[in-house]
Amino acid sequence: MFPESPLLAIDGLVKRFGGFRALDGLSFYLREGEILGVVGPNGSGKTTCINVISGLHAPDGGSVTFAGRAIGGLKSHQLVRLGINRTFQVPRPFMSLTVRENVAVAEAYGGKPQERVDIGALLASLELAPLAGRRAEELNSAQQKMLDLARALATSPRLVLIDELAAGLNPAELERVAARLKEIARSGVALLVVEHLMGFIQEITDRVIVLNAGKEIFEGVMDDAIRDKRVVEVFLGAEDEG
Amino acid sequence: MPRLLRHALFILVPLIAALAIAPAVYGNHLLLFNLIVFMTLAQGINIVYGFTGYLPFGYVGFFGAGAYGFSLAVMHLHASPFAALALGALAALLLGLGLTPLFRLSGAYFAIASLAAALAVLQIVSNPALEHITNGPYGVSLSGVFDPSLAYAVALAILAGTVLLVIWLRNARFGLALQAIREDAISAGMAGINVVRGRVIAWLLAALIAGLTGGVYAWYISVFYPETVFSGEVTVFAIVFALFGGTATILGPILGVAILYGIYNAIGISTPQYFQLVYGLLIMGLVLFLPNGLVSLLRRRGVDVP
Amino acid sequence: MLIYTLLAGLLFGLYFSLMGLGLNLMFGVMRIVNLAHGDFLMLGAFLAFWLFNLFALNPIPGVAVAFALFLLAGLPLYYLLVPRLLAARDPEMLSFILFFGFSQVIEAVATIAFGTSERSIPGGSMARAAAAVASLLDLAYRPGPIAFLGQSFPVAWLAAGIVSALAVLLIYVYLYRTRLGYLTRAVMASREEAISTGIDVHRVSAIAFGIGIALAAVAGVFVPFMLGSITPAMGVDVTITSFAVIVIGSLGNPLGTVLGGILYGVSYMFMQSYYSSWANLLPYLLLIAVLLVRPSGLLGRQVRRA
Numbered sequence: 001m002f003p004e005s006p007l008l009a010i011d012g013l014v015k016r017f018g019g020f021r022a023l024d025g026l027s028f029y030l031r032e033g034e035i036l037g038v039v040g041p042n043g044s045g046k047t048t049c050i051n052v053i054s055g056l057h058a059p060d061g062g063s064v065t066f067a068g069r070a071i072g073g074l075k076s077h078q079l080v081r082l083g084i085n086r087t088f089q090v091p092r093p094f095m096s097l098t099v100r101e102n103v104a105v106a107e108a109y110g111g112k113p114q115e116r117v118d119i120g121a122l123l124a125s126l127e128l129a130p131l132a133g134r135r136a137e138e139l140n141s142a143q144q145k146m147l148d149l150a151r152a153l154a155t156s157p158r159l160v161l162i163d164e165l166a167a168g169l170n171p172a173e174l175e176r177v178a179a180r181l182k183e184i185a186r187s188g189v190a191l192l193v194v195e196h197l198m199g200f201i202q203e204i205t206d207r208v209i210v211l212n213a214g215k216e217i218f219e220g221v222m223d224d225a226i227r228d229k230r231v232v233e234v235f236l237g238a239e240d241e242g
Numbered sequence: 243m244p245r246l247l248r249h250a251l252f253i254l255v256p257l258i259a260a261l262a263i264a265p266a267v268y269g270n271h272l273l274l275f276n277l278i279v280f281m282t283l284a285q286g287i288n289i290v291y292g293f294t295g296y297l298p299f300g301y302v303g304f305f306g307a308g309a310y311g312f313s314l315a316v317m318h319l320h321a322s323p324f325a326a327l328a329l330g331a332l333a334a335l336l337l338g339l340g341l342t343p344l345f346r347l348s349g350a351y352f353a354i355a356s357l358a359a360a361l362a363v364l365q366i367v368s369n370p371a372l373e374h375i376t377n378g379p380y381g382v383s384l385s386g387v388f389d390p391s392l393a394y395a396v397a398l399a400i401l402a403g404t405v406l407l408v409i410w411l412r413n414a415r416f417g418l419a420l421q422a423i424r425e426d427a428i429s430a431g432m433a434g435i436n437v438v439r440g441r442v443i444a445w446l447l448a449a450l451i452a453g454l455t456g457g458v459y460a461w462y463i464s465v466f467y468p469e470t471v472f473s474g475e476v477t478v479f480a481i482v483f484a485l486f487g488g489t490a491t492i493l494g495p496i497l498g499v500a501i502l503y504g505i506y507n508a509i510g511i512s513t514p515q516y517f518q519l520v521y522g523l524l525i526m527g528l529v530l531f532l533p534n535g536l537v538s539l540l541r542r543r544g545v546d547v548p
Numbered sequence: 549m550l551i552y553t554l555l556a557g558l559l560f561g562l563y564f565s566l567m568g569l570g571l572n573l574m575f576g577v578m579r580i581v582n583l584a585h586g587d588f589l590m591l592g593a594f595l596a597f598w599l600f601n602l603f604a605l606n607p608i609p610g611v612a613v614a615f616a617l618f619l620l621a622g623l624p625l626y627y628l629l630v631p632r633l634l635a636a637r638d639p640e641m642l643s644f645i646l647f648f649g650f651s652q653v654i655e656a657v658a659t660i661a662f663g664t665s666e667r668s669i670p671g672g673s674m675a676r677a678a679a680a681v682a683s684l685l686d687l688a689y690r691p692g693p694i695a696f697l698g699q700s701f702p703v704a705w706l707a708a709g710i711v712s713a714l715a716v717l718l719i720y721v722y723l724y725r726t727r728l729g730y731l732t733r734a735v736m737a738s739r740e741e742a743i744s745t746g747i748d749v750h751r752v753s754a755i756a757f758g759i760g761i762a763l764a765a766v767a768g769v770f771v772p773f774m775l776g777s778i779t780p781a782m783g784v785d786v787t788i789t790s791f792a793v794i795v796i797g798s799l800g801n802p803l804g805t806v807l808g809g810i811l812y813g814v815s816y817m818f819m820q821s822y823y824s825s826w827a828n829l830l831p832y833l834l835l836i837a838v839l840l841v842r843p844s845g846l847l848g849r850q851v852r853r854a
Binding site (some may be wrong): 295296297299330346349350351354355357358359361362365366369371375419448451472478481482485487515516517518522523524526527529530533 | 575577580599629632633636637640642643644645648649650651652653654655656657659660680692746757784788791792811825828829831833835836840841
């Protein structure tokens with residue numbers, strides 16, 4: 001079922017919180033330079049999946065393989081040095097540090113010595129250059145999300161897990177972010193994108209998986225997903241509740 | 243000129259020079275010595291609280307461990323003051339290592355647990371059952387090694403080393419990493435920072451500083467009771483001084499000690515309850531109206547405080 | 549001896565539960581650490597002392613007076629201190645320092661007002677109250693120690709145990725059987741969600757704050773019978789003991805306090821009976837041990853930092 005040596009392979013992943021199975025045998029893979037969309041109703045396990053891959057939670061079962069190496073249970077900073085990074089749904093920059101310091105500390109500790117990142121250029125590419133000397137707490141939420149992304153990119157990652165980057169952006173900003181993400185993927189970085197905005201997902205992803213109750217219920221292109229009976233049921237059901 | 247060198251030249255050198263000359267022009271040497279002790283301890287608090295966000299409410303435990311390490315080495319091993327100082331520092335470091343599991347706790351839990359640890363050490367040291375080792379509640383007397391002017395010089399050297407360490411933290415990437423941990427430990431992990439190691443290093447540095455200071459304090463005053471060197475006031479003063487000036491800066495704790503210790507001596511110790519009242523009100527006002535210290539007043543005016 | 553120790557431990561355990569109850573309620577609702585808790589308890593003790601000496605009011609009705617007065621005093625105090633604190637970036641840590649300052653102020657004012665001499669209330673007052681209660685209930689009772697399971701206890705211990713148990717019961721009824729208690733539990737579960745559903749969080753918190761202080765004062769009434777003499781400086785030890793109790797039970801869960809109190813009381817009595825010279829070490833070691841093994845307390849949820 002998996003292609004030859006994917007960058008990331010998740011197999012039968014289980015994560016429990018008390019009696020609740022947030023992830024219940026989840027399996028999927030991701031190739032280098034690919035953008036994979038992950039969609040599903042609230043509570044379907046999207047963010048938990050990112051938290052497990054990025055080392056915030058240790059998995060309770062199943063395996064996570066990154067570049068051929070089992071990484072389940074490693075600490076965040078170890079995963080970062082292997083080439084995995086992420087953004088947060090509610091952005092978590094270092095609030096009292098400046099934008100530049102936020103990125104510089106990640107470059108210094110999470111970056112690869114042989115592969116220095118030009119922080120000025122990185123900030124410019126995410127439209128943060130004019131804010132470089134500001135404290136992160138002075139930024140608005142959308143700018144803080146970009147700062148999360150800048151911090152992730154400063155560590156020269158091979159895989160970035162993106163948790164709802166697009167929420168709260170206006171259409172012009174959305175378009176620029178989409179273009180930027182595609183550019184990042186073209187440079188060989190794999191992106192796992194969790195997003196509620198279906199248009200955004202449709203524009204940037206090569207492939208999507210749909211989660212429900214910690215399990216994958218669909219895998220394929222977005223156009224097929226919206227015609228899939230089970231996917232439609234899950235989303236309509238979720239909307240009834242909400 | 244690099245910032246580190248500039249800070250050393252314009253903060254460290256004048257400070258140490260002033261305190262080195264002071265005994266020649268000012269008669270109250272004990273006050274000057276205590277000033278040095280509190281500047282060092284306030285910087286120690288600065289390293290733990292200012293840079294990593296953990297408030298060690300039992301910081302005095304390291305000070306006391308250093309003082310008793312020094313004293314026991316002198317009394318039982320007949321060690322020279324410098325060897326005894328090293329053993330005092332070692333005692334504080336070992337206590338610090340023993341307490342590293344406390345870092346699993348968050349904010350208030352950590353503060354309470356570290357306070358309990360310091361009080362536990364006090365209870366052990368002052369217990370009459372251990373009189374043959376620690377002299378129990380009756381305190382120690384080290385008249386054999388009494389040498390206040392040499393002890394003063396050594397205390398000054400410890401302060402110099404401590405301030406230099408803070409200057410380095412303020413300018414080096416390790417200091418930035420510690421601040422990142424303070425701001426958000428999860429994000430710090432995503433910046434590739436080994437959060438546990440960073441915290442432990444800062445903690446042990448602070449323990450070492452307090453242990454050395456406690457040792458040199460024991461040497462200088464040479465006669466003291468367990469309650470003297472494990473007094474909760476030591477922690478509180480160091481915290482209040484550091485907070486009043488402003489943490490995560492080089493100058494904040496120095497200014498805090500200089501100003502508040504000055505007030506302390508102006509109020510006088512003859513009526514401790516009025517002093518306690520003024521101090522309590524000062525602490526409350528500080529938290530309610532100036533939670534980021536004096537330096538935040540300057541920062542608001544756009545001054546970059548080192 | 550064993551049965552005596554167990555029963556006495558149980559009575560003291562109930563009393564220790566009362567001691568920690570208010571502190572825990574406050575932490576649970578506001579996430580603030582009231583380091584002045586022991587000082588409110590001390591003020592309650594002085595209130596009982598003066599009520600007895602000036603108005604010959606027995607400590608048992610004194611309980612009601614203490615509760616009412618401190619509840620009323622707590623409400624304005626809340627609005628003076630807490631809203632400003634909760635708006636800060638790290639309220640938990642700042643509350644630690646703020647209430648430390650407050651405890652210094654209370655201790656200083658109490659020292660200025662009452663002096664440092666040790667006060668007590670004669671134990672016979674309790675026996676008289678017990679006799680009055682007994683005659684109301686038509687029970688045969690002669691003033692003097694009470695015998696139970698072949699052991700005899702001071703009547704004050706029994707009174708403290710009963711009042712404590714009643715207080716715990718009333719807090720349970722308040723939290724689980726009244727509308728305000730329901731709202732209080734909602735705030736404890738999640739302050740943010742409580743705000744977003746339109747609960748007047750400040751009103752709920754102010755009442756919890758008042759109750760917290762009032763419970764401390766009620767515990768204070770029994771100080772002369774349970775802890776020894778009343779002095780303005782007694783607050784710190786009481787605060788630490790209260791913390792040990794609620795950490796063992798679980799911070800933020802008021803009813804977990806009872807388990808913590810009883811465990812603490814029984815082990816305290818065992819230490820007193822069998823290892824009295826090390827008994828003072830107990831609260832600290834127990835506190836650290838529980839924090840390290842199960843930092844959320846015996847009944848608590850996750851509190852560790854990630």
